[in-house]
Amino acid sequence: MTTASNFISIEGVSKTFGSIVAVDNVNIEISAGEFFSLLGPSGCGKTTLLRMLAGFESPSSGEIYIDGKAMSEIPPHQRPTNMVFQNYAIFPHLDVASNIAYGLRKDKLGKVEQNRLVKEALEMVKLPGYGKRRSNELSGGQLQRVALARALIKRPKVLLLDEPLGALDKKLREKMQFELRELQETVGITFIFVTHDQEEALTLSDRVAVMARGDVLQMDSPKQLYNHPVNVEVADFIGQMNFFDARVNSLQGEFAHLDTDVLGQIKLSNEDNQLHQDDQLILALRPEKIRLMNERTEVENTVKGRLNTSAYFGDRSHYYVSVEGIDKPIAVSGHDSKFTSDHNFERGSEVWLSWNENSLIVLPTN
């Protein structure tokens, strides 16, 4: 039986192409009505997994259940899924209305009823009056809306989206992200969204599975992923991150004292007794959790460096600070109001970095 939390259940699914393992024993459960993202670099197996959900590829082993039904013997045209393709796959020989009505043939609706549904679908994706257009008369964003309408008119249990925003420019992409989320909340259908854009995955999803080399590295809410990545790979992939080597020097009640390569002595809470004497660790610190100063103002948790380069983004700036002891400069980011107004950071000038020890994320070494 399915409950709300295992509406879709991917159980031990692997897919090999010859000697290449595209998906390696993946287990995922997705709730009904969830906006779920598969995130990872190209070649991580996310698209293969999505195509197995749609039925275009069959798992080498394992089974996919949708609403309690095993999918392996069910061909794509009988699955309760619909897909928005990466290139939208809008049929070039049909106009927009016929494209949207394509999947309704078997429903044997009257002309009037069908036209009404198509009109509704066009209104839903904000393209009223576009029924007579051809695919080559539409922009990328409009094609994407048609693809959405064509898939959603079938009232699928699951909507699969294969990097649907990849081809759009930044402004339009942000707009479509917002609309997509709004649409998902309106129709209440489970969305499974494939993307390599971590920002997009964080913005849109209820939960995200971060994939690499066919494996799911971490499956969590966007907040958890950002603030509590489970390993260096996830931490590196989601947002920007500074990494430091550390070793547990001594344990003192609820605290652990760590020696680090460049951050000096660090005192961390060890309430859950996860840290042990002489453990090798990696400490991760987000650029926006670091304060940049012209002078030393703190006593603890501070280190001296030299401003290497800076990158201006308008609303914020990134600074790269060389610190003695590591090759890679430390990334610092800050909103400009806080930074440049009362400070003058010139290239090559001496700066002080400081941080709160609660911002440090403890990760295992690989």
Added chain:
Amino acid sequence: MKNVAYINRPNRPLFIYAILFLIFLYLPILFLPLFSFNEAIYIAFPIENWTLQWYRDMFNNEPMIAALLNSIKVGVVASVASTFLGVFGAKAVTRYHIPGRAPIVSVIMAPLVIPGIILGVALLILINRIGVPLSLYTITLGHILVCVPFSMATLMTRFEGFDKSFEEASADLGENAWWTFWRVTIPIVFPGIVASLLLCFIISFDEFILAFFLGGTDPTLPLFIWGQLRFPNRLPSVLALATCILVLSLVVVVISQYLVKREPDSDTP
């Protein structure tokens, strides 16, 4: 010279070469229409009187009309049959993972490079062995054999040019393979089908060697023309006929090339 991209700058020697090349290609052919308007029976300059007489004669020449109809029959059947085979063959080799795809394609394409005379002799021996009498049917079979590679080549470019996600989208929207084929595949490759029909028809229409070997008592048009060449006084009306065929072939080939070259994505059938 200014305002012209480096790559587009005119090149005089190349231009002259192109002109010479075209003259070499088309001058001999242009003699046909020229002398078809000549009143004298013999092909010689200068042309003294112009006439349309040979064109009038052509329409009253009953054996010739019969041969023309034979050629049209053979051409229509051969082009439809080879395009039918070509559609499925092209879909198979472009869409499915067939082991040994490359050798299969080469075997299908082989009639393109096998000399017609060898094909003709081989088929004649085979058909005699089986004991089938030579007729327009045997010519048609031979023509299908030589047309299929052309049909395949035309349709394969069309199939390769269209994204298989269209077919996946159709399956995703609830259509099985059969309906996907009729609702998506055929409409998208349709210009290729038309091009293949035209091309195969033209190939069959002016094919001589196979028709010569495999023909019975009913001649096709090329066989008829060949027969007429023995009689000098009939030559001008052959020239008139050849001119008509030349113009028609040109039109058909241009149309088929246009259809093949069109982008699969910009179709409006």
